[in-house]
Amino acid sequence: MAGRDAAGSVESGMRVGLGTGSTVAHFLLHLGDRIAGGELSDVVGVPTSIRTETAALELGIPLRTLGELGALDLTVDGADEVDPGLNLIKGLGGAMLREKMVAQASRRMLAIVDDTKLVGRLGERAPVPVEVIPFEFAxxxxxxxxxxxxxxxxxxxxxxxxxxxxGNFVIDCHFAGGVPDPRAFDEALAGRAGLVESGLFLEMADEAVVAGQTGVYRMTGEDSR
Incomplete structure (x- = not known):
């Protein structure tokens, strides 16, 4: 349901970042249907993983690279956790580096999740994935x-x-009770050589499409920032 709703946010002429994961797979199906049915034209996507690239091509979604397009209008991606301020943990699918590169090139980021992914604090349920180069990773x-x-x-x-x-490894960082200070942890990770990127997406999402038992609704984190 969230995937269908998110596909409705895409307009003709848009340059769209295509996330990775099971929820995004539903979004791609609906986006492909809208393109094939003539409802959308001149839409191009930038995939964030090999599996998203493969799925998009099979669905007839035209693809380009960030180098070709520059800024994107919208990125649609899933999330493993969403806190009240729309900060995210992503990367259980292993694509967080490419996902973050595409998201930071986008004017807007739309997260699509079910309501089991909503948490009071990041790290309550999901670990923070950290992509590391293989050399001396331990x-x-x-x-x-x-x-x-x-x-x-x-x-x-x-x-x-x-x-x-x-070609990198992933270290999943678990925190009992959640990450005490996500911003401080993210900054510490960014300052250590050999750590490529983390799954902390802080103040990057503009809106979330949430599928719950009573239907689909949207939430923003503006009031919490």
Whole structure:
């Protein structure tokens, strides 16, 4: 339901960032239907992962790169957690680096979630994913522990280390009761060599489309900022 609602936000001529994940997959289906049916024209997308690129091409959604388009009109993406100020945790699908690059190039970001993703504090349910280069990646674990996290190297289903589309590893940072200070943690991560990007999307989303038991509604975080 949230995917259909979000697809209705796309207008002809828009340059749209295409997120990654199961909720976004529904958005892509509805966007593809609107394009195929002639309801939309001159819409181009920028995918945030290989699987989104593959799905979009199969659905007939024209694709370009950020280098070709520059600024985007809108990015539609899912989230693993959303707090009352519309701050997000993303990256359980492993695409947070490309997702953040596309989101920061967009005039607006629309998050699509179900109401189980709404939390009072970031990190209550989901870990904060941190993408790291493979070189000496384990050296970050003691440092992350000193930052108050319980770091776990992400594994694939076969037990091997999970590898992102960029060839990097992911360390999932768990916090009992949530991240005490997301901004401070994000800034600390940004200042450490070898850590590529985190799944903290702070003050990046403009609106969320939320699917609940009683239907779909929209929320903004302006009153909480």
């Amino acid at each position: 050296s970050h674990l003691p440092w992350l522990e000193r930052m108050g996290a319980e770091p776990v190297v992400r594994r694939s289903e076969d037990g091997s280390r999970y590898v992102t589309d960029n």
